[in-house]
Amino acid sequence: MKNYKYGIFIDDEKLENIYKRKFLSVMNDFGYKDFENFYRDIIFQKDSKLIEKIIEIITVNETYFFRENYQFDALIKYVIPELDKIGPKNESINILSAPCSTGEEVYSIAIYLFEEKNFIQKRDxxxxxxxIDKQAIEKAKKGIYSERSIHKLSRNIVNKYFIKKGGFYQVKDILKNAVNFKVINVLDKYAMKKLGKFDVIFSRNMLIYFDENNKREAINNFYNILKPNGFLFLGHAETIPKDIKLFKKEKLGEAFVYRKV
Ligand SMILES: C[S@@+](CC[C@H](N)C(=O)[O-])C[C@H]1O[C@@H](n2cnc3c(N)ncnc32)[C@H](O)[C@@H]1O
Incomplete structure (x- = not known):
């Protein structure tokens, strides 16, 4: 099953072993009797509620606070100081997480910035x-997480930035007020352009699910909304194809980063 608009590709094996049961249940909920009509309506995006549901069940939302945190270390130690030095002091430093899933990545960046008071006090x-997953964005906006999401955080950080409610952890207002969330398909170049220009983009653990064309399309969209010399962080299993000459790869501490040329 392939849908170019959303970058969704499911091979037959995964369709049979992982998704079949979920699809049958959605078919049932939406009143479809046969798979062909169901499949056609997904491909031609006939019903936006159906598309939302399909996106919800096939996206892999796995994420947690401080995931691959050597990249946040590089952000604080190398990237932000450089941006602070070269960028106009009256402009904000803009950081995009695309995709952010349920929000942990964005809140993690906010925590790193708050912990490095030097910058947060002098720059916006x-x-x-x-x-793309509306449910995930709604969860991000609520900012309520399980023990599993926060397992990499120290007790000190948890106490400082979360309020414990029953078995869950709610982000404090200081974090909530520092971030924004939106439902966006990274392959939609017009929607992406409308977001504005960014100094740093984190795009981690999404491109691995894209086919080659969509991966290139997404990278191109990131290039277009990065400011000159802007920074692109990818997940550890993701790379930019060698023939794309739009970025140069740099090592910053433990992390690799792609820099817009
Ligand atoms: C594994 S999560 C990665 C979250 C976070 N960046 C991290 O590394 O922990 C992958 C996310 O990509 C999102 N996604 C997949 N296709 C997308 C698209 N075309 N546009 C925007 N987000 C997409 C999914 O909804 C999912 O939440």
């Missing part, structure tokens, strides 16, 4: 998280 930051 814009932190935006986008994802």
């Amino acid at each position: 930051f814009l932190l935006l998280g986008v994802d």
Whole structure:
């Protein structure tokens, strides 16, 4: 099953072993009797509620606070100081997380910035998280997380930035007020352009699910909304194809980053 608009590709094996049961249940909920009509309506995006549901069940939303945090270390130690030095002091430093899933990545960046008081006190930051999955974005906006999501955080950080409610952890207002979230398909170049220009983009653990064409399309969209010399962080299993000459790869501490040329 392939849908170019959303970058969704499911091979037959996964369709049979992982998604069949879920699809049958959605078919049933939406009153479809046969798979062909159901499949056609997904491909031709006949019903936006159906598309939302399909996106919800096939997207992999796995994420947690401080995931691959050597990249946040590089952000604080190398990237922000450089942006602070070269960028106009009256402009905000804009950071995009695309995709942000349920928000942990964006809140993690906010925590890192708050912990490095040097910058937060003298510069404005814009932190935006986008994802195609509406349910995930709603969860991000609520900012309520399970123990599993926060397992990498120290007790000190948890106490400082979260309020414990029953078995869950609610982000404090200081974090909530520092971030924004939006439902966006990264393959929609017009919607992406409308987001504005960014100094840093984190796009981690999404491109691995895209086919080659969609991966290139997404990278191109990131290029278009990055400011000159802007920074692109990818997940550890993701790379930019060698023939794309729009970025140069740099090592910053433990992390690799792609820099717009
Ligand atoms: C595994 S999560 C990664 C979250 C976070 N960046 C991290 O590394 O922890 C992948 C996310 O990509 C989102 N996604 C998949 N296709 C997308 C698209 N075309 N546009 C925006 N988000 C998409 C999914 O909804 C899912 O939440």
